[in-house]
Amino acid sequence: MYPLKFENIYFDKIWGGRDLELFRSNLPEGDIGESWDVACHPHGTSVVANGEYKGMKLDELIKKVGSEIIGTSISKEWFPLLVKLINAKDKLSVQVHPDDRYGMQAEGEMGKTEAWYVVEAFEGANLVVGTKDCTREQFKKAIETGEFDELMNQIPVQKGDVYFVKSGLVHAIGEGVIIAEIQQNSDTTYRVYDYNRGRELHIDKALDVVNLSLRGEKSRGxxxxxxxxxxxxxxxxxxxxxxxxxxxxxxxxxxxxxxxxxxxxxxxxxxxxxxxxxxxxxxxxxxxxxxxxxxxxxxxxxxxxxxxxxxxxxxxxxxxxxxxxx
CATH class of the missing domain: 2.60.120.10 (Jelly Rolls)
Incomplete structure (x- = not known):
């Protein structure tokens, strides 16, 4: 075996941009919001870009060599991690992710806990991690009125900042950042508010899984x-x-x-x-x-x-x- 590189899987997003061109030359046209860089998910599976296994999909390689690549303690049935780069030129939706139990029951896949590393921070760069002592009643009212700003714990960020985003934590990636996101291998997101951009909201499920007692703080390490x-x-x-x-x-x-x-x-x-x-x-x-x-x-x-x-x-x-x- 050898260290494996993969082809980048790009996704056009309404909040995306072109900032990944600061260090990449292979972006397709459009507003690129996400690059899935190590992925083995029905919505995107990595393809090996180097060496003997070049051109082979990651799930096929796992079937071929099994524990040689993923290890003896990792299930061959579900690759556990998903690694992305996210470029937010505009703010993402206010959202929350389920835990494993709810995710499996409602969506048939694991929940999503993730971590963010700020790769680039441009003017006005910010993240939303949690709320400011928000009650459930206040949260429900904010959903009805769209007046979230006063309740959200919005934090200015700089390059190198790290945040741990546990399932159940209300969060949003703000504009002006490139984020490296390490997460559970799940694509389940419940949008609570999307700034009237016309995309589907998932309010009932979000209310099921949100934990307003969680606090988002920068990881010191x-x-x-x-x-x-x-x-x-x-x-x-x-x-x-x-x-x-x-x-x-x-x-x-x-x-x-x-x-x-x-x-x-x-x-x-x-x-x-x-x-x-x-x-x-x-x-x-x-x-x-x-x-x-x-x-x-x-x-x-x-x-x-x-x-x-x-x-x-x-x-x-x-x-x-x-x-x-x-």
């Missing part, structure tokens, strides 16, 4: 310095872990037979070296590290997000050991 790189632990939940590597020279790691890793480049450029294979990487790329890869090295001046489905106990022990060491 735990920073650990190493020779040639630093690592920040940002998010850890049963669905995924999210870490940021800031590489100034290089680092070496080994794959995990139980799970795959995904690296998403959010700044700079470099290369991944493994088993005699060398793959260049640059801003905007996402690369899947197969579970059976073995040792690999990443070189360059580059920032990468690492996402994976964790062994919770193992990850907690790793973070705890870093706290003790520090």
């Amino acid at each position: 735990l920073l650990v310095q190493r020779n040639g790189f630093s690592k920040t632990y940002y998010c850890l939940c049963e669905h995924f872990a999210l870490e940021l590597y800031e590489v100034t020279e290089s680092f070496k790691e080994c794959s995990d037979n139980e799970r795959f890793y995904i690296f998403t480049v959010v700044e700079g450029a470099g290369e991944i070296i493994s088993n005699g294979n060398k793959e260049s990487i640059r801003k905007g790329d996402s690369i899947l590290i197969p579970a059976s890869l073995g040792e690999y090295e990443i070189k360059g001046v580059v920032k990468l997000l690492k996402s994976f489905v964790p062994n919770m106990e193992k990850s907690k022990q790793e973070i705890l050991s870093e706290v003790v060491t520090e």
Whole structure:
């Protein structure tokens, strides 16, 4: 096996734009709102862009090699993660996602918990994460009147900010940002308000799943310095872990037979070296590290997000050991 790159899957959105052209040259025409970069979903499945398996769909590759790519602890029946880049030139709808139980009952797929990393923040960049001490009655009235602004916890953001968006949290991506979104493999969104743009709303389902007690706060993370790189632990939940590597020279790691890793480049450029294979990487790329890869090295001046489905106990022990060491 080798590190896998994939073709970008682009989606035209009414709130999208052309800002991904800052670091990509393959955008189709239109207002591009989303690029699905590692995906295995009925609405979009990645196609391998490099090496021996070039041209093969990710679901087909999983059927062919199974745990060699996804790991022994990951179900072959449902790929667990979806990695996107989102370009919002205009604000997205006010929305909420269900948890797994509701998602399976109502939609036949998992719920959606996600994390956002701000790749670019332009003038006026903002996100909405949660509400300002909003009661259920106030929320229902806002749905009826469309007067959400006073209730929403709108936060100005800058490049490098990270937010954890748990299922049930009311949220919206504001205008003026490029976001790297790491999420459960689900495409279920319940729109509460859409600024009179004529798209379908899902008010009853949204009211079923919304949790107004949830608060959205910027993730501070735990920073650990190493020779040639630093690592920040940002998010850890049963669905995924999210870490940021800031590489100034290089680092070496080994794959995990139980799970795959995904690296998403959010700044700079470099290369991944493994088993005699060398793959260049640059801003905007996402690369899947197969579970059976073995040792690999990443070189360059580059920032990468690492996402994976964790062994919770193992990850907690790793973070705890870093706290003790520090």
